[in-house]
Amino acid sequence: MDRDSIGNIGRSKDMESKRFAVPRAEDMRALGAAVAARMHGGEVILLSGPLGAGKTTFAQGFGAGLEIDEPIVSPTFTIARELSGVFADGRPARLIHVDAYRLGGVDYAPGQDSVDRLLDELESLGLDEELEDVDEHAVVLMEWGEQMAAALADERLDIVLERPLGRPDAAHDATPTSDGVRYATLTGVGARWEGFLDGFEPR
Known part of the structure; x- marks a missing residue:
């Protein structure tokens, strides 16, 4: 897997990003395994990207x-x-794998904003406390996590996957394609993630 030329994108003391080129499915799996190897428990990871970007493979x-x-x-x-x-240190781990695609629907009280809707659904599923105070033996991995960012704890690892676009024609805009290199941008948000990306190079 090759590092993309963007490299480090340090926006503040408690937020840093790295972007990686991910040419093959096995590279996406290797990226997921490399992130998992650095887990200690208590982490929240938001995984986002369009259909076919590689979220399930990650x-x-x-x-x-x-x-x-x-x-x-x-x-x-x-x-x-x-x-x-x-x-990685041999302690038992509990992975809470969440798909947030269908959370935050429209069947709520008039005027209720999207964050309140999301929090209500999380509470009804028993996930609100898991996300606010993750057990030291657990890791939360949430797919389609971008819509949850405002409702979650301040500390998280955002992973945004991009898939390539096909060539536009005269009648349509560019559309996603299964061909080509995908990209993964990892952003650590909050003090917990400070230094997480230092020297991080997926194998």
């Missing part, structure tokens, strides 16, 4: 990095799945 690598034996699939129909694994 999650599979993340699960492998935590030595999870069960298959990692999109939890769309259950919204959240809990899986058991092991941290």
Whole structure:
């Protein structure tokens, strides 16, 4: 996997980013495993990107990095799945894998803003406390996490995946394609993530 030329994007003392080129599915899995290897418990990771960008592939690598034996699939129909694994230091790990795609719907009281809707759904699912104060033996990995950012704790790792666009024609704008290199931008938000990306190079 090659580092993209963007490199470090340090915007503040408690926020830093790195962008990586991810040419193959095995590279996306390797990225997920490399992130998992640095988990200690108590982390929240928001994973976002369009359909086909590699979110589930990243999650599979993340699960492998935590030595999870069960298959990692999109939890769309259950919204959240809990899986058991092991941290790099040998301690038991609990992965809470969430799909936020269907959270924050429209069946709420008139005038209720999107953050309140999301918080209500999280509370109804029992996930609000998990996200606010993650257990020291747990890691939350939330797909489609960009819509949750405003409702979550201040400290998180944002991972944004980009897929290439096809060539536009006269009638249509460029559309996503399965061909080409994907990119992953990792941004650590909050003091917990300070230094997390120092020397981070996925294998």
